[in-house]
Amino acid sequence: MQDELERRRTLRLECEEFLYHAAELLDDRRLSDWHDLVTEDIEYRVPIRTTRERSSNTEFSEEAFHMKEDWGTLKVRTERMSSDFAWSEDPPSRTRRQVSNVRVIDYTDDEIELKSNLVIVRSRKAETDPDILSMERHDTFRREEDGYVPDWSEGGGLKLARRTVLLDHTVIPTDSLSIIL
Amino acid sequence: MSHDIEQSLSAGESGPQRTRRILDSMGETLERGEVPIEILNDEDIYQRELTEIFGQAWVYVGHESEVPEPGDYRQRTIGEDPFVFVRDEHGKIRVLFNSCRHRGANICRAEKGNTTHFRCPYHGWTYQNTGDLVGVPQKGAGFDHLEAEEHGLREAPHVDTYNGLVFACIAPEAPSLEEYLGGATWYLDMYFDLIDMEVVGDPQRWVVDADWKTPTENFYGDNYHVPMGHKSAIDVGIGSETATGEEESKLYGIADCDGHAFSIYQIESEKPMFWGHPERVVETFNHDALDDDQYEVARKSGVTLGTIFPNLSFIFLGGRDDPNKDPVGTFCLRQWQPRGPGEMEAWNWILAPTDAPDEYKERVYEVGMSTFSAAGNFEPDDIGIWDGIDEAAGSVFAEQTEATTLFTMGRGENTAATVDDDWAGPGTAYANGGVTDENQLDFYRKWHETMTTEGAE
Ligand code: FES
Ligand SMILES: [Fe+2]
Numbered sequence: 001m002q003d004e005l006e007r008r009r010t011l012r013l014e015c016e017e018f019l020y021h022a023a024e025l026l027d028d029r030r031l032s033d034w035h036d037l038v039t040e041d042i043e044y045r046v047p048i049r050t051t052r053e054r055s056s057n058t059e060f061s062e063e064a065f066h067m068k069e070d071w072g073t074l075k076v077r078t079e080r081m082s083s084d085f086a087w088s089e090d091p092p093s094r095t096r097r098q099v100s101n102v103r104v105i106d107y108t109d110d111e112i113e114l115k116s117n118l119v120i121v122r123s124r125k126a127e128t129d130p131d132i133l134s135m136e137r138h139d140t141f142r143r144e145e146d147g148y149v150p151d152w153s154e155g156g157g158l159k160l161a162r163r164t165v166l167l168d169h170t171v172i173p174t175d176s177l178s179i180i181l
Numbered sequence: 182m183s184h185d186i187e188q189s190l191s192a193g194e195s196g197p198q199r200t201r202r203i204l205d206s207m208g209e210t211l212e213r214g215e216v217p218i219e220i221l222n223d224e225d226i227y228q229r230e231l232t233e234i235f236g237q238a239w240v241y242v243g244h245e246s247e248v249p250e251p252g253d254y255r256q257r258t259i260g261e262d263p264f265v266f267v268r269d270e271h272g273k274i275r276v277l278f279n280s281c282r283h284r285g286a287n288i289c290r291a292e293k294g295n296t297t298h299f300r301c302p303y304h305g306w307t308y309q310n311t312g313d314l315v316g317v318p319q320k321g322a323g324f325d326h327l328e329a330e331e332h333g334l335r336e337a338p339h340v341d342t343y344n345g346l347v348f349a350c351i352a353p354e355a356p357s358l359e360e361y362l363g364g365a366t367w368y369l370d371m372y373f374d375l376i377d378m379e380v381v382g383d384p385q386r387w388v389v390d391a392d393w394k395t396p397t398e399n400f401y402g403d404n405y406h407v408p409m410g411h412k413s414a415i416d417v418g419i420g421s422e423t424a425t426g427e428e429e430s431k432l433y434g435i436a437d438c439d440g441h442a443f444s445i446y447q448i449e450s451e452k453p454m455f456w457g458h459p460e461r462v463v464e465t466f467n468h469d470a471l472d473d474d475q476y477e478v479a480r481k482s483g484v485t486l487g488t489i490f491p492n493l494s495f496i497f498l499g500g501r502d503d504p505n506k507d508p509v510g511t512f513c514l515r516q517w518q519p520r521g522p523g524e525m526e527a528w529n530w531i532l533a534p535t536d537a538p539d540e541y542k543e544r545v546y547e548v549g550m551s552t553f554s555a556a557g558n559f560e561p562d563d564i565g566i567w568d569g570i571d572e573a574a575g576s577v578f579a580e581q582t583e584a585t586t587l588f589t590m591g592r593g594e595n596t597a598a599t600v601d602d603d604w605a606g607p608g609t610a611y612a613n614g615g616v617t618d619e620n621q622l623d624f625y626r627k628w629h630e631t632m633t634t635e636g637a638e
Contacts, residue, residue, distance in 0.1 A: 050291075050383055052292065053290075053294055064531075070503075072502075076502065079417050080558050081413075089565070175561075175565070176387070176556070176565065178565070
């Protein structure tokens with residue numbers, strides 16, 4: 001019991017540090033470093049949400065997405081966004097990601113499944129009214145040799161293997177999604 | 182204040198005065214190939230657009246495939262007005278005003294679903310999906326005088342479908358949809374008659390800091406901006422075969438087409454192009470639907486885009502989301518919804534050929550989403566550029582100087598944009614359509630005509 005508690009604590013701490021680190025990379029516009037932390041078989045999805053009656057099974061589309069990515073398409077996006085000709089991000093928008101409510105759902109030796117909440121505050125130009133994006137993320141992290149390892153950890157590195165972003169928005173409240181969620 | 186002084190103090194003019202000044206002189210401004218920038222952010226102009234354009238024109242509501250079964254519904258707007266796009270229990274498509282006949286509450290509150298009835302949450306009046314009022318609580322006790330037949334939901338008086346595209350016009354009088362579309366039908370047939378198409382999933386929606394006319398103007402055929410505006414996407418290797426120069430092509434800008442416009446890349450090749458659809462998908466098309474001229478244009482088509490006045494645009498392209506994957510033909514249908522002067526909401530539907538294999542339709546969606554959408558590799562750069570036009574448009578300086586935007590490309594003596602008299606379709610076809618603005622000017626000509634039509638007040 002004590003062991004299990006300790007293990008869960010360590011896991012959560014590890015996951016939190018990975019999430020914070022990834023958020024820092026994105027806020028600091030180090031997109032290619034972020035891309036290095038996704039597995040080659042990554043599935044990354046942002047389904048479209050619609051306002052539905054309470055009785056409907058889901059508000060999220062199974063066919064329509066804002067993003068539905070794999071390793072290659074994420075590479076294209078991160079490379080493009082770093083270009084001097086990506087007008088949507090040059091001058092870049094300023095983002096601040098607030099990660100919270102980290103919940104480890106399940107784990108094996110190789111993989112950790114977790115949920116977290118994310119609020120992105122995004123500003124452009126001289127605007128004093130930032131755009132606010134709010135969402136829950138369902139992630140699967142996998143242990144891989146060249147993944148992210150917190151200083152103190154004795155475990156293997158972590159990479160992002162699956163992500164589903166559940167937006168709180170039916171209409172995206174910002175000019176474009178030229179950022180990674 | 183004397184009349185003269187009032188005239189000279191243009192910055193002090195009232196909204197309606199300013200509107201009159203702009204509209205009165207705009208015929209001449211357009212002849213010079215210019216457009217008053219002020220119209221891109223002005224409260225009075227905007228209000229007039231809502232009544233005179235969105236309140237008069239045939240406006241796109243949705244695609245038949247979005248409401249395939251009786252009872253299927255989707256909330257939609259015409260201009261800013263709330264409607265429910267529904268297939269009633271008899272299979273008829275209706276566009277019902279989303280407002281209870283009793284005290285005006287929304288009778289439909291979910292964005293989509295399926296229902297036989299809409300029940301108002303306020304006092305419980307109940308309407309069939311035909312709009313008929315069928316239930317009034319305590320009718321005998323309090324509403325015994327009420328004629329239910331006269332209190333069905335109000336609905337758009339004109340609703341019609343062209344090859345699956347459903348439009349509505351909320352004005353009492355309207356030309357037929359076909360008359361309104363005019364020459365545009367020749368072009369629309371190439372996409373929607375040759376190919377049975379269906380919407381995949383739900384539209385993407387997002388807010389954009391730009392006037393609805395800015396992207397509309399762009400999709401009337403701003404082919405000049407592609408190399409610069411979309412350099413980042415072309416550089417990472419996901420441009421269409423024409424953008425990357427893989428295929429030699431000719432670009433035709435179609436103007437003078439009853440107020441609508443198209444831009445069509447034609448690739449001279451033995452190989453059938455069909456906007457990048459592979460042979461196994463082309464096989465499923467309705468090859469007898471077109472006449473020989475149309476068929477030949479379709480066969481040679483690379484990227485094609487266009488706009489149906491006032492705010493329905495599309496781009497049809499062979500594209501990809503990763504240079505290591507095969508391109509597919511994807512169709513993005515977009516509507517630029519007015520949400521205030523200098524503000525809009527973009528809607529984007531991705532359509533795939535109905536008879537294509539499921540795995541192909543999935544790719545069509547992925548590629549559409551990755552090119553033209555809120556998170557696409559192309560569109561955000563357009564939007565990033567447009568942000569700021571509205572501020573200039575709404576400025577005092579723009580008003581003081583009666584600032585204009587410029588559409589004179591291709592008017593010089595040595596212009597490469599020449600009229601191709603052999604073009605088989607309706608309208609005037611400019612060869613080298615990338616260096617003419619005549620197609621884009623058509624948008625503002627139609628806009629001006631609609632804003633100043635007799636009876637518009
Ligand atoms: S407002 Fe609908 S029933 Fe009263
Ligand atoms: Fe563009």
